[in-house]
Amino acid sequence: MRFRNPIVVxxxxxxxxxxxxxxxxxxxxxxxxxxxxxxLCLTCHxxxxxxxxxxxxxxxxxxxxxxxxxxPHASTHAKLMEGPAETICYKCHDQVIPAxxxxxxxxxxxxxxxxxxDPHASANPxxxxxxxxDLCFDCHQALGKKIAANKFSHAPVxxxxxxxxxPHASxxxANLLTAEEPKLCLECHKTTSEGFKKxxxxxxxxxxxxxxxxxxxxxxxxxxxxxxxxxxLKSGMCNQCHEEPTAAxxxxxxKQGFELCKGCHYDMLNxxxxxxxxxxxxxxxxxxxxxxxxxxxxQASLLRKPMLEVCGSCHADTLARQARAQTKHQxxxxxxxxxxxxxxxxxxxxxxxxxxxxEVCAQCHDWQTHSTHPIGPEVIDPRNRNLSLDCLSCHRxxxxxxxxxxxxxxxxxxxxxxxxxxxx
Amino acid sequence: xxxLLTGIxxxxxxxxxxxxxxxxxxxxxxxxxxxxGEGVALKLPEGVACDEKTLVVADTGNSRVVIFSLGExxxxxxxxxxxxxxxxxxxxxxxxxxxxxxxxxxxxxxxLGADGKTAGxxxxxxxxxxxxxxxxxxxxxxxxxxxxLDIFAERVLVLDAAGQYLRQIAFPKSYGTMADLxxxxxxxxxxxxxxxxxxxxxxxxAEAFTLLGKGLKEYTNFPTSLAIDGQGTIYLSDxxxxxxxxxxxxxxxxxxxxxxxxxxxxxxxxxxxxxxxxGKLIVADRSNNRVQVFSILNE
Numbered sequence: 001m002r003f004r005n006p007i008v009v010x011x012x013x014x015x016x017x018x019x020x021x022x023x024x025x026x027x028x029x030x031x032x033x034x035x036x037x038x039x040l041c042l043t044c045h046x047x048x049x050x051x052x053x054x055x056x057x058x059x060x061x062x063x064x065x066x067x068x069x070x071x072p073h074a075s076t077h078a079k080l081m082e083g084p085a086e087t088i089c090y091k092c093h094d095q096v097i098p099a100x101x102x103x104x105x106x107x108x109x110x111x112x113x114x115x116x117x118d119p120h121a122s123a124n125p126x127x128x129x130x131x132x133x134d135l136c137f138d139c140h141q142a143l144g145k146k147i148a149a150n151k152f153s154h155a156p157v158x159x160x161x162x163x164x165x166x167p168h169a170s171x172x173x174a175n176l177l178t179a180e181e182p183k184l185c186l187e188c189h190k191t192t193s194e195g196f197k198k199x200x201x202x203x204x205x206x207x208x209x210x211x212x213x214x215x216x217x218x219x220x221x222x223x224x225x226x227x228x229x230x231x232x233l234k235s236g237m238c239n240q241c242h243e244e245p246t247a248a249x250x251x252x253x254x255k256q257g258f259e260l261c262k263g264c265h266y267d268m269l270n271x272x273x274x275x276x277x278x279x280x281x282x283x284x285x286x287x288x289x290x291x292x293x294x295x296x297x298x299q300a301s302l303l304r305k306p307m308l309e310v311c312g313s314c315h316a317d318t319l320a321r322q323a324r325a326q327t328k329h330q331x332x333x334x335x336x337x338x339x340x341x342x343x344x345x346x347x348x349x350x351x352x353x354x355x356x357x358x359e360v361c362a363q364c365h366d367w368q369t370h371s372t373h374p375i376g377p378e379v380i381d382p383r384n385r386n387l388s389l390d391c392l393s394c395h396r397x398x399x400x401x402x403x404x405x406x407x408x409x410x411x412x413x414x415x416x417x418x419x420x421x422x423x424x
Numbered sequence: 425x426x427x428l429l430t431g432i433x434x435x436x437x438x439x440x441x442x443x444x445x446x447x448x449x450x451x452x453x454x455x456x457x458x459x460x461g462e463g464v465a466l467k468l469p470e471g472v473a474c475d476e477k478t479l480v481v482a483d484t485g486n487s488r489v490v491i492f493s494l495g496e497x498x499x500x501x502x503x504x505x506x507x508x509x510x511x512x513x514x515x516x517x518x519x520x521x522x523x524x525x526x527x528x529x530x531x532x533x534x535x536l537g538a539d540g541k542t543a544g545x546x547x548x549x550x551x552x553x554x555x556x557x558x559x560x561x562x563x564x565x566x567x568x569x570x571x572x573l574d575i576f577a578e579r580v581l582v583l584d585a586a587g588q589y590l591r592q593i594a595f596p597k598s599y600g601t602m603a604d605l606x607x608x609x610x611x612x613x614x615x616x617x618x619x620x621x622x623x624x625x626x627x628x629x630a631e632a633f634t635l636l637g638k639g640l641k642e643y644t645n646f647p648t649s650l651a652i653d654g655q656g657t658i659y660l661s662d663x664x665x666x667x668x669x670x671x672x673x674x675x676x677x678x679x680x681x682x683x684x685x686x687x688x689x690x691x692x693x694x695x696x697x698x699x700x701x702x703g704k705l706i707v708a709d710r711s712n713n714r715v716q717v718f719s720i721l722n723e
Contacts, residue, residue, distance in 0.1 A: 277511070285576055285578050314618075381686060393686075
C-alpha cells in the first residue's frame with residue numbers, strides 16, 4: 001500500500017504521534033517499567049485472565065493498559081479509579097451525547113455507563129452486559145412485561161430496541177429515536193397502497209404522527225392501535241372531530257379546545273363547569289388534550305401518559321417535593337393523584353375530592369388510631385385564630401424534608417409551635 | 425481637590441450600592457386582617473386590590489367582597505358586599521374605584537358598581553374571534569384600559585375603559601400555563617407563566633412578548649400572582665412556595681421574602697398581591713384565612 005497524498009501521510013503521522021504521546025504520558029506519570037502499565041497487574045489480578053478470553057474486550061484492557069482507567073497506587077475513588085466513576089468513561093467516549101441533544105438516555109447523562117456496559121470484557125458487542133432487549137428491560141420492566149404479554153407484536157421490537165432507538169442520545173429526535181415520526185415508520189411502511197389508504201379512511205396520515213394512534217411496541221388492539229381507543233376512532237369516524245379527508249386541511253379540528261369534546265362529553269363538562277373551581281388547563285386552547293390523548297393510549301381514561309407524568313408535567317414542584325421527602329406518600333408513589341384530587345373541577349381548594357382535608361385523609365388513614373390530638377372545626381389553631389386544626393396543621397401531604405411529612409425536624413419542635421410554654 | 429475626590433468616591437460607592445438596595449428591599453409587617461367589621465372571619469381570601477385609600481378583599485370562601493378604608497396606620501372595615509353566584513378569584517379596581525372580579529364559577533369578569541351591586545359580566549365589544557374567549561386574569565393600566573388574559577385564544581386583549589376592543593398581543597410561541605398579568609406605570613405588560621416559572625414582557629405598543637431574564641424556575645415553585653412596585657420591582661406570589669419572589673426590571677432574581685408559616689408575617693399558600701403608590705404590599709394569605717399588610721422599605 002502506497003500513500004501518494006502527502007496530507008494523508010501527515011495525518012497518519014500525527015495520529016501515531018498522539019497515540020505515542022498518550023501512552024508515554026501514562027508511563028511518565030508512574031515511571032512504569034515496560035509492561036507494567038497492564039501486564040504486570042495480571043500477575044495478581046489473575047481472575048482477569050478469564051476476562052481476556054471474552055469475545056469483546058474493552059480496548060485499554062486488550063492493550064494491557066489498566067492505567068488507562070485505574071491508578072496503580074492510590075485514588076480517592078473506589079476501585080482505584082483514576083477519576084469519578086460518573087465521568088471517567090467520557091475521557092475517551094466524549095461524543096456519546098451530542099451537544100444540544102434533543103434527547104438523552106437518563107443513565108448515560110448520569111454517567112452510569114456500567115449499568116449497560118462491562119468496562120472490561122463481555123460476550124456481547126460493545127461490551128454490553130446482556131444482549132438484545134433483555135438489557136433494556138432490566139430498567140424498562142413495565143414495557144418489557146407489556147411487550148411479552150401483547151396479543152399483537154410489532155416486528156422491529158423483536159429485532160431489538162436499537163432498531164428504532166439510539167442507546168445513548170439522539171441529536172435531533174425525541175425519545176432517543178433514530179429518526180423523526182413519521183419518517184422512521186415510513187422506512188418500513190409503504191403508504192401508497194390502496195389498502196393503506198382505505199384503512200386510514202383516505203386521511204393523509206403519512207403526514208401525521210403515527211404514535212398518536214398506534215403503539216409501536218405492540219398492543220392488544222387490532223392494527224397495533226394503543227390498547228385504549230377513543231370511540232370515534234374505533235368507529236372509523238375521524239370526521240366527527242376533523243375536517244373531511246378531501247379538505248385543504250384535513251386534520252384541522254372542527255372546533256377548538258373543550259368545545260370540540262363537549263359534543264359527546266357534555267354531561268362531564270357540564271358537571272365540571274358547575275363547580276366553583278375549575279382546573280384551568282381544561283379551558284385553555286388545548287383543553288382536554290392537555291391530559292388526554294384524542295385517539296388512543298396505553299393508559300386508562302386515554303391519559304396521554306401515566307397519571308403521575310401527566311400531572312407532573314405542570315406540577316413538577318410538587319413531585320419534586322415528594323422525591324426529596326424522607327417519607328413518601330403512597331398515592332403519589334402509586335401515581336394516583338386522583339385519590340385526593342378531582343382532575344377536572346371541584347368545589348374545594350386544591351381541587352380536593354372532599355371539602356374537609358381530614359375527610360380526604362380519612363379515606364386511607366384512620367387518624368384516631370395514630371393520634372388522640374384533637375382536630376376538627378371546633379379546635380382553633382393557637383398560631384392563627386382563623387384556622388382550625390386538621391391534618392395539614394402538622395403534615396404537608398406531598399412531603400417535606402422531614403419524616404412523616406412533618407414541617408419540622410422532630411416531634412418536639414413541631415409540638416412547641418403551639419404548646420409554647422414547653423419551648424426551651 | 426480633596427472635596428472633589430470625596431464626592432467622586434461617594435458617587436461611585438452610591439452607584440455600587442443602588443442595585444443592591446433594590447435587591448435588599450425589606451418588608452415590614454404592618455397589620456393582619458382576620459375579619460370584617462362585624463367580626464365575621466375571612467375564609468380563603470384569594471383576591472386583594474388596593475389604592476391609596478381603599479383595600480378590597482375578595483373573601484372567596486364566604487362569597488363576598490369586604491372593603492376596608494386604608495389609612496396611613498389603620499385599616500377599618502367599611503362595607504361588606506355579598507355576592508350571588510360569584511366565586512371571586514381575582515379582584516381589581518380601576519381609577520374610579522369600580523370593582524371588577526374574576527368569577528371562578530363561570531370564568532367571566534364580573535363588574536360591581538360603586539353601590540356594590542353586581543352590574544353583570546363584562547362583555548367586550550368588537551372582539552375578534554369572540555367565541556373563543558376564556559379570561560384567566562385581568563388588569564388595568566393608568567388610563568383604565570383593561571387587559572384580559574385570554575387563555576383560550578392565547579392572547580392578551582386590550583379594551584378601552586368602555587370595554588371596546590383596542591388590540592391584542594399573542595402569547596409567546598412556547599409557554600407553560602399563563603396565570604396572571606400586570607401593567608406597570610409606563611404601560612409595559614408583564615405575563616406570569618406559573619408552570620415554566622417565567623415572566624414575559626411587552627413594552628407599550630409592542631406586538632409580541634419576550635422572555636424577561638432567563639427564567640425563574642430554580643427560584644420559584646408555582647407563582648400565581650404578580651404586582652409591581654413604584655421602583656419597577658416585580659413581586660411574585662409563589663403559592664406552592666408559600667413566599668414572595670422579587671424580580672428586577674430586567675428579570676433578574678433579587679431574592680425571596682417571607683416564608684411558610686401560620687404566625688403573622690408568614691404565609692400559607694398565598695394568592696393575589698397588590699401594591700399601592702404608598703408602598704404598601706398586601707397579600708391574600710389564602711390558606712391562613714387572612715390578609716396581611718406590609719410596608720416596602722427601599723432603603
